Amino acid sequence: MTVQQQTIPEGYRADAQKRLIPESMIKPIDLERDALVLALVEKARAAHDVLSKFKASAFGDIEAFIELSAEQYGAQIGxxxxxxxxxxxxxxxxxxxxxxxxxxxxxxxxxxxxxxxxxxxxxxxxxxxxxxxxxxxxxxxxxxxxxxxxxxxxxxxxxxxxxxxxxxxxxxxxxxxxxxxxxxxxxxxxxxxxxxxxxxxxxxxxx
Structure with missing residues (x-):
């Protein structure tokens, strides 16, 4: 049985081949590994978002400062x-x-x-x-x-x-x-x- 667009039934997991596997048949170490990977991925996504926002903010702030300096002193920075x-x-x-x-x-x-x-x-x-x-x-x-x-x-x-x-x-x-x-x-x-x-x-x- 393969997973299409349907919701995965409670008590099952989809494996890498998209097959539905009962959780009771999955080894505890495999469940622990899955939980660890998902937790770290979630933290990585959060860190990525922080860096993306910092990058956009930093570029914008630097450009605004350059324009402000040019307006006040008529000098080209950079x-x-x-x-x-x-x-x-x-x-x-x-x-x-x-x-x-x-x-x-x-x-x-x-x-x-x-x-x-x-x-x-x-x-x-x-x-x-x-x-x-x-x-x-x-x-x-x-x-x-x-x-x-x-x-x-x-x-x-x-x-x-x-x-x-x-x-x-x-x-x-x-x-x-x-x-x-x-x-x-x-x-x-x-x-x-x-x-x-x-x-x-x-x-x-x-x-």
Missing amino acids: GKKGNVSLISFDGRFKILRAVQESIAFDERLQAARALIDECLRDWTEGARPEVVTLVNDAFRTDQKGDIRTARVLALRRLEITDERWQRAMQAIGDACQVVGSKSYIRVYQRVGDTDQYEPISLDIAGV
Whole structure:
């Protein structure tokens, strides 16, 4: 017998296959495990709601403060792409609001790869092995089949003057497309009387 949309009869439990099992046939340890899981899930949901409300409130309050400051002083608070750091009057606490952008490459990356391959073929005799390794590693896809953007962009830091290489680096820059962004807030507290700050973790793994 399987469970559809009907209410589970009193004295029964639905198992993972949606079958109705009489509670009298379920081992006590299985009932205890079920009760523990459900209790912890309920607490986790409550904690999630608290964090969600804090996040929404914090973003709203910070944005309101930035607008207030701009109105009063005509100054733009924050750095590149909306990043802003706020420090308490006594310097004990710091809040960072940052925007992390997701980058992908369009078809121009293929043109860059072709130019790079052309360079590597011509440099076969004199090419530095580490350059070849860096190039091959940069264009190797991850487990999802995606190009690892940070490693491709790192190629632009290599000081290679070959005109084809320079055109390839320009193509890489042109191929960069921002496909999304994610805003986050981090809260820090000063470590004693030092100039260092440590995060107040809001991640369950870091508490």
